[in-house]
Amino acid sequence: MSHKTNQRNRCLECGHSLELATGLNTEHKPNPGDVSICISCSAVAIFDGDLSLRKPTDEEAANFPAEISQEIHRAQTVTRAWSRTFGRN
Numbered sequence: 001m002s003h004k005t006n007q008r009n010r011c012l013e014c015g016h017s018l019e020l021a022t023g024l025n026t027e028h029k030p031n032p033g034d035v036s037i038c039i040s041c042s043a044v045a046i047f048d049g050d051l052s053l054r055k056p057t058d059e060e061a062a063n064f065p066a067e068i069s070q071e072i073h074r075a076q077t078v079t080r081a082w083s084r085t086f087g088r089n
């Protein structure tokens with residue numbers, strides 16, 4: 001199930017509209033501090049306090065916990081496969 005985030009969210013790398021978010025394997029709704037992966041280009045972003053997206057700081061990117069890094073890699077694998085199959089929107 002997808003959840004509304006911030007209607008003005010766009011990927012900070014490719015500009016793809018990201019007004020919906022879907023948990024990888026859960027019904028988890030996005031919360032501030034959660035990681036987002038762009039469905040179009042697989043860029044990593046962080047949900048800010050108002051659920052807008054921002055780039056992770058260099059320190060955040062270098063210090064994601066191992067389980068988060070694994071989830072990012074897995075999500076990027078899924079989004080790249082999705083993008084190859086369905087193309088960019």
Ligand SMILES: [Zn+2]
Nearest residue numbers: 011014038041
């Ligand atoms: Zn993107």
